[in-house]
Amino acid sequence: xxxxxxxxxxxxxxxxxxxxxxxxxxxxxxxxxxxxxxxxxxxxxxxxxxxxxxxxxxxxxxxxxxxxxxxxxxxxxxxxxxxxxxxxxxxxxxxxxxxxxxxxxxxxxxxxxxxxxxxxxxxxxxxxxxxxxxxxxxxxxxxxxxxxx
Numbered sequence: 531x532x533x534x535x536x537x538x539x540x541x542x543x544x545x546x547x548x549x550x551x552x553x554x555x556x557x558x559x560x561x562x563x564x565x566x567x568x569x570x571x572x573x574x575x576x577x578x579x580x581x582x583x584x585x586x587x588x589x590x591x592x593x594x595x596x597x598x599x600x601x602x603x604x605x606x607x608x609x610x611x612x613x614x615x616x617x618x619x620x621x622x623x624x625x626x627x628x629x630x631x632x633x634x635x636x637x638x639x640x641x642x643x644x645x646x647x648x649x650x651x652x653x654x655x656x657x658x659x660x661x662x663x664x665x666x667x668x669x670x671x672x673x674x675x676x677x678x679x
Contacts, residue, residue, distance in 0.1 A: 544631065558629045559619050562666045566620065569670045573620040573627065582643040585613040616644045625656045625673055629666070
C-alpha cells in the first residue's frame with residue numbers, strides 16, 4: 531500500500547477566472563465585480579498601481595547566501611533595489627476594495643504600507659477588505675448606505 535505524501539503547506543493559490551473579458555486573479559474578485567455591477571457601482575478593476583516605497587541605489591556591501599540556504603556567501607549589495615508597489619483590486623472615487631481570501635506572507639506589510647501611503651497623501655477613500663462572498667455582499671450594502679448619506 532502506498533502512503534500519500536503530505537504536500538508542503540504554503541499560501542493558497544487562487545484559481546484565475548475570466549468573466550466579461552476580464553481575467554480575475556480569483557473567484558472572489560470575480561464575485562465582487564459581479565456584485566458591484568449588479569448594484570450599478572462603478573469601480574475599476576486593478577486600474578491603478580500605487581508606489582508605496584520608491585526604488586533606491588544600495589551602495590553598501592551585503593554578504594548573503596541565496597535564499598534557498600545552499601551555496602557560498604557572496605556580495606549581493608551595490609545594486610538598485612526595486613520599488614514596492616501595490617495594486618488594489620477595485621478603485622473608485624470614494625472607496626478601494628481588496629478581496630483577500632487567504633493572504634500570502636507579504637500582504638500584511640504591503641497593506642500597512644498602503645494605509646500609510648493613503649494617510650501621508652491625504653487620500654481619504656474608504657478601504658474594504660472582504661474575505662468571502664457574504665462579506666462582499668456586506669461591502670456592497672455599506673457602499674450604497676454611505677452614498678445615500
